[in-house]
Amino acid sequence: MPDDKKVKGYRRLIPSMTALLEFEAVARLSSFTLAAQELGVTQAAVSKQIKYLEETLGTRLFHRLHRAIQLTGEGYVLYSVVSESMQRMASVFDKITEGITEQKMVLASTSAFSQLRILPQLSTLRLQQPELQLRLITQQLTPDLRGDDIDLAVRFGNGRWDDGTAIHLFDEEVFPVCSPGWLASHCAPASPEDFLHVELIDSDTTLEGWMTWNSWFKELGTSRPKLKYSLRCSAYTDTIQAALQGHGIALGWGRLLEPMLASGQLVRLTSLVVRPRDAYYVVVPNGRTPTPLMLSLIDWLRGDAPT
Structure with missing residues (x-):
């Protein structure tokens, strides 16, 4: 059963859903006339609902300019909430009418x-x-x-x-990986120094926190300013594709590469590993x-x- 006190509270705080619907249309279309056409009512009816809403809230929701209207600060705050709520409700109506369940x-x-x-x-x-x-x-x-x-x-x-x-x-672990084909024709690096002499595939750092080879070595406590790169990619997926095709060694984010490591498409090279804090x-x-x-x-x- 609904809570009667809560229902009464909503009715007190939100006295007219019709006014909110018409307010959303006016704010979205920036026009009383266009809102009235969309809603199938007169412009006077829309204006009356907006005036009622403003009087109820005790503040203006629109600046009435010459042949134009603009949301006030309070109007923008209200529109942001009402618009999002309407979108959510519309989405639920669509799901119900189309027979779409929580699946x-x-x-x-x-x-x-x-x-x-x-x-x-x-x-x-x-x-x-x-x-x-x-x-x-x-x-x-x-x-x-x-x-x-x-x-x-x-x-x-x-x-x-x-x-x-x-x-x-x-959590995540980051370590060097390569293809079985690359490993069959090259010596696997065993120490940080060995990576100075192999072809590395690097990724650009992003806001998500991808490590570059330099930042990976820094986390290990080893600075390597003159690493040899065979390829640098802006997308990490391209980096891994290049490693799969045998173009060199890439940094492997273990959780992302679990399917490829399990299938043998990629090989983990050394026990060297960095465990990010994130x-x-x-x-x-x-x-x-x-x-x-x-x-x-x-x-x-x-x-x-x-x-």
């Missing part, structure tokens, strides 16, 4: 995490959740929770973000409560789900 999930991650860890293991998820409709949203940098009605986002960092609740997935997390957007399906997907991402 639909939107997961955001970097392209590297998606291509190297999610997609190679997607068949196991299909076996565990055959009815799941998964939508992957990939971005080059840290996934943004704004827009696209994202349910979960995978991020690498310290776990402290303002736009959601972080759930730890796993880790991988799944972030649940603010205002969302994890559903059983979301928790199941998190277990699968972590590797804890049964196979």
Whole structure:
């Protein structure tokens, strides 16, 4: 049963949903006339609702300019909340009318995490959740929770973000990797000094915190300013593709490369390893409560789900 006090409280604080609907249309279209046309009412009716809303709140929501209107500071704050709420409600209506249940999930991650860890293991998820409709949203940098009605986002960092609740997935290890073919025709480096004389494939550093060879050696406590690079890539996925094709040695992020290391496509070269202070997390957007399906997907991402 709903809480009667809470219901009455909402009615007191939000006296007119009609006024909010018409306010959203006016703010989005920057026009009373266009809002009235969209809503199928008269301009006078729209103006009356906006005036009622302003009187109720005790503040102006629009600056009335010559042949134009503009949101006030208070109007912008209200529009930001109302617009997001309307989008969420519209999304729920669409899901219900289309018969879509909670089996639909939107997961955001970097392209590297998606291509190297999610997609190679997607068949196991299909076996565990055959009815799941998964939508992957990939971005080059840290996934943004704004827009696209994202349910979960995978991020690498310290776990402290303002736009959601972080759930730890796993820590990371970074170590040199190469293809079996490259290793068969070259001597494997055994010490930091040996890396001065081999072909290295480097990645550009990004906001996500990818290490370069120089920063990796720095973490080991060894400075190597004159390393020999055979290739430098802006995308980490290109770096790994180059290593797979035998063009040299790349830095392997162990958790991302687990499928390739397990299959033997890539080989770990030495016991030298750097363990970053940051880790991988799944972030649940603010205002969302994890559903059983979301928790199941998190277990699968972590590797804890049964196979």
